[in-house]
Amino acid sequence: MAKEYKTLKTEIRLPYELSYGPVWTRFFEGMREKKIYGTKCEKCGRILVPARSFCPRCFVDTNAWVEVAQTGKLTAWSYINYRYFGMPTEPPFIGALIRLDGTDVDFLHLLGGIDLADLDKVRGIVHNGMQLKAVWQEERIGHILDLEHFAPV
Amino acid sequence: MGRAVGIVGVGQTHHGKRMEISYPDLVREAVVRVFEDTGLSPRDIDGVVSGTMPSMMEGIALTHFYFADAMQAVGKPILKTETCGSTGVSIAHTAYYWISSGMADCVLAVGHEKMNEGDAQATMTTVVEPFYQRFFIAGAPGVFSMQSQMWAERYGIPQEKIREAAAHISVEHHEAAFANPYAHMKIHVTMDDVKNARLITYPVRLLDVCPTSDGACAVIFMSEEKAKQLGRPVAWVKGVGYRGEEYFFGDSDKGVWQSAVGAAKQAYDQAGIKNPRKELDVAEVYNPFTFQEMLFYECFGFCDLGQSPDLVLKGVFDRTGELPCDPSGGTLCTNPIGATGLVRVAEAALQVMGRAGDHQIAGAKLALSHAMGGVDQFNGVMIVGSEL
Ligand SMILES: [Zn+2]
Numbered sequence: 001m002a003k004e005y006k007t008l009k010t011e012i013r014l015p016y017e018l019s020y021g022p023v024w025t026r027f028f029e030g031m032r033e034k035k036i037y038g039t040k041c042e043k044c045g046r047i048l049v050p051a052r053s054f055c056p057r058c059f060v061d062t063n064a065w066v067e068v069a070q071t072g073k074l075t076a077w078s079y080i081n082y083r084y085f086g087m088p089t090e091p092p093f094i095g096a097l098i099r100l101d102g103t104d105v106d107f108l109h110l111l112g113g114i115d116l117a118d119l120d121k122v123r124g125i126v127h128n129g130m131q132l133k134a135v136w137q138e139e140r141i142g143h144i145l146d147l148e149h150f151a152p153v
Numbered sequence: 154m155g156r157a158v159g160i161v162g163v164g165q166t167h168h169g170k171r172m173e174i175s176y177p178d179l180v181r182e183a184v185v186r187v188f189e190d191t192g193l194s195p196r197d198i199d200g201v202v203s204g205t206m207p208s209m210m211e212g213i214a215l216t217h218f219y220f221a222d223a224m225q226a227v228g229k230p231i232l233k234t235e236t237c238g239s240t241g242v243s244i245a246h247t248a249y250y251w252i253s254s255g256m257a258d259c260v261l262a263v264g265h266e267k268m269n270e271g272d273a274q275a276t277m278t279t280v281v282e283p284f285y286q287r288f289f290i291a292g293a294p295g296v297f298s299m300q301s302q303m304w305a306e307r308y309g310i311p312q313e314k315i316r317e318a319a320a321h322i323s324v325e326h327h328e329a330a331f332a333n334p335y336a337h338m339k340i341h342v343t344m345d346d347v348k349n350a351r352l353i354t355y356p357v358r359l360l361d362v363c364p365t366s367d368g369a370c371a372v373i374f375m376s377e378e379k380a381k382q383l384g385r386p387v388a389w390v391k392g393v394g395y396r397g398e399e400y401f402f403g404d405s406d407k408g409v410w411q412s413a414v415g416a417a418k419q420a421y422d423q424a425g426i427k428n429p430r431k432e433l434d435v436a437e438v439y440n441p442f443t444f445q446e447m448l449f450y451e452c453f454g455f456c457d458l459g460q461s462p463d464l465v466l467k468g469v470f471d472r473t474g475e476l477p478c479d480p481s482g483g484t485l486c487t488n489p490i491g492a493t494g495l496v497r498v499a500e501a502a503l504q505v506m507g508r509a510g511d512h513q514i515a516g517a518k519l520a521l522s523h524a525m526g527g528v529d530q531f532n533g534v535m536i537v538g539s540e541l
Contacts, residue, residue, distance in 0.1 A: 002173065003173075004173075005172070005173050005174075007172060010212065012212055018283055018284070020284065024284060028284075048404075050285050056399045056400070056401075056404060057399070075303065075403075076299045076300070076302050076303035076306075076407075076408075077299060077302060078291070078294075078295050078296075078298040078299040078302060078354050078355065079298075079352075079354065079355035080291040080294075080295055080298075080354045081352045081353060081354060081355065082291075082294075082353050082354070084274055084278075084291040084292050084295070085272065085274035085275045085278050085292075086275070086278045086287065086288070087288065087291055088288050095289045095290065095291060095295050095299060096289075096299075097299060097303075097402075097403050105401070105403050105404045106402075106403030106404075107403060108285065108286050108289050108290075108401075108402055108403050109289055110289060119352070119355060123355075127306075128302075128303070128306045144284065144285050144288060145288060
């Protein structure tokens, strides 16, 4: 047997207070009212969701607010079957990129509203391009999890 | 490009779970080996650049200061380069820029990680956007599975074929690792083992994923004039490329990964490479996930879009194939993240120097090395060759 050497058990706990700023504060106020807001870039014409203070490609302020559709199409998905640090739900769950109707980027959230226990059944239902719609929590606090998930239409 | 730059030697730790050694001593293990390999000493070094994935991984900030002694950096200019998973290639780029610019003749580059000392999952969670995206990513497997799913469906690749090809890659790399004295995972796996392994994030199973490794890698870069004085094989830097994308996952297309395409193109243009599959002799692709490795083959122009599973199954990228990829066993078998990209550079350099030992690809003259980072956000490439 190789000799075992000592280890030092230590811990760092760091609380943070992250600023939303005006644009993201407004976005999350919208979530409380079951609204999803984006902003439109006047230069490239893209509607960005969640709302941004500036267009990452054109580097101009995006001041034009739009309430975007609560329906969209699935762009990509991943069936997550293991417990990972900080995830809000127990596995299995589905992480999904969704192109909300009328917008120009993909929105990351959960795909739910179906039985997830059997992967083969899930594979029979879930496919890219399928129509999804937002499902909201009863109690909303102005957080991304005010949206429970996106479910098949 | 500026002045010519060459890699003159490399040193790697034995990678694995290294709880028997302190982090500074682990770094020193690689540094001592690169000095032994080259016959150089700390006196010959003009500057030191090092990096980790994020410092938080081991709970000690500014690791380049922590390792100032282990890297013999006292009294010298010292830099840290940190670009998440692509850190190792970015460290190599930094050393290259430093010498190519004429500001140094000899630079020590060191990448390191001791993932088993901390909570790697919690650390990696902090890479993700905190207000909108952190809750849904489920770490690297979640992101890369989504990307692979997007790619496979776009090109209509049947699930059975992609599963078969990914299993082929896993078997091939795990077998290759036995010929690499520094590799972490040394296990024999069969196609059925891979296909029946525990499901992590569909379609990724346990044997499609890299391990959690501790390790360090040190590489010495030199100007043409100094390198030639050593009278030993040199791996000349022929091209470097690096590209990034927007921060939000969903703002840019990952099915054809533009930063991977762009980084490779920049490096190919500098190296004068027109047909990478024909001209390259070997590639060390950053491959923590089997499925994603195939996407890289396509983004790097090794084959057409959607074609990689067919070629994988024909053995084109095997050690005996037309363009061997990851004959070291790759990231799939060894992943101390902050070191991993530099290990890719080191392995590519060993190949073109003819010094890769039991995993040498006979006659290799031109090699690609690569790493990627962030939530599918960045890619870096370095191409090295035996001829200046
Ligand atoms: Zn714009």
